[in-house]
Amino acid sequence: MSYDDEQGYGSRDSGSRGDDAYSTLGGTRQTRTRLPEGNPGAPHGRRPARNTRSLVMAVGVVVLLVAAIAFANLGGSDKGDNVDPALPGSSRADTAEGTAPTAPTGTDPVTGKNGSIASGFAHDEQGAQSAAANYAVALGSAEMFDKAKRDVILDAVIAPSQIDRFRSTLDEAYSAPFFKNVGLNEDGTTPSGFTFISRTTPIGTKITNSSAEVTIVDVWCTGLIGLAGEGSTKPVVDGWFTITMELSWVDGEWKAVSHSQKDGPAPVSGDTRASSADEIAGAVSGFGGFTYAR
Template identity: 50%
Template sequence: MSPGDEHEAAGGYAGTGHTRTRLPDNEPYGARRGGRSSSRSLVTVVGVVVLLIAAIAFANRGGDDSTSTEESASGPEATSTAASGERPVDSKSGGVPAGFGHDRQGAESAAANYAVVLVSADFLKPVRRTEIVRQVFVADKQAALEGKFNQTYSKEFLKNVGLDAKGNATAGSTYVSRTMPIGTKVTTYSDTGATVEVWCTGVFGTTGERSTNPVTSDWFTMTLQLRWADGDWKIESFSQEDGPAPVPGDDRASSADDMAKAVEEYGGFTYAR
């Protein structure tokens, strides 16, 4: 899939049924965008990077929900994201959390941690991406997905977003892709599979004086179809859509150097219920 195709996919994700909706640049949402409106095409490129994963059409999405149970029509209870008191899971050598509990809360923890890694800067690096795919996806999906990801994140695409063939930013620049889950919601659950929605925000872009992709923020919801396999929750398929997003605040944008320093000095979290 070419970069141009990805721009088209950003309007209607292939096979996902999700459509991106952009708010017009007027009050009140456009009031605090400043110079961003004049570089809309550049911000669109960032959006493509962030949401590119949603453009892949996954075959045989989901599992058999015949034995699953759904949340009530009124939605999850207010305590559904309260801390359970369980210890966070241990991480494997690859740095991706693993060993989630075989229960509803374990599925939520898995979905939150997997959302972080799927929209990380590491996922644009071919070698690291292969390791991640083999660690977080079910075995029977790995080969096909690895091929699709490699085709999507081609050398041409990486070049267009300022990265080399290995997914690294040029000297003096730092590529930023950091995702923070806000909350999770289980929509279906059984002992063998679960569907979990993860509401996220994040910062994405490239720092540096010559960067054409300034670091910006985004809000999105990722839906993950999980399967219990090999003693852990694994991803069978996933999709992504915009929002819910709040009205932008009055925060002053930090310099590129400050953003690069923050990414280097502040580590991420392992999420657990």
């Protein structure tokens, strides 16, 4: 999907969520996220569950998932909605009959790794979904705020032909002003006494288009982002979003060639008591992530 065919950034039609600071890109409800020129740290995120959330919380939520901002200019090309699946092991027929797209297949998860990221995904729709889910986790992690770690992640998940484009865009987005906006030091390090949290958790995946060499996957996610610690003005908040990733089969592995994000679907918030900053920091440090596979 070319990002040239999107509606202009910042349009606020009557009835839109233009006044909601927690909506995607100021309430434009665009399918693809866009980064306004010269302002890679524009705020966005989810509406809080209750109107009693403090103004400090509202101001503190600069991003819900950094990838949504950083990948704003990394959209791919549109693919037709009616392309028949050509990959071995396709489950599209089952999906059309109502089978849950996230139903487990019974196939064992991959055992390979490229650094800390799972690799060796099968050359079929199941493998593409597993790759997209794992890549969404990596691209939405706190490690993306560190230049050296970010480059390692990009080398593992991005198609070689797109590496330079991703790297240059992300290097520009992860700037000193942006770090400051999310509560970090200007060099991207975490202030003393705080724990920076950025974690993405896939809820489900589905194929929207596929061929033997290119597959487009939607990954429905929930995420956490913020600065945990006593007196934090950027508290950890959660949110819901859907990542669309175009994957290409390159040298025996699925690699991402484009990445975009839209807001939701989001459930009604429950009445669970918010945990303290120490509890959140301890949970994120103590609970490890998963290898996602169908």
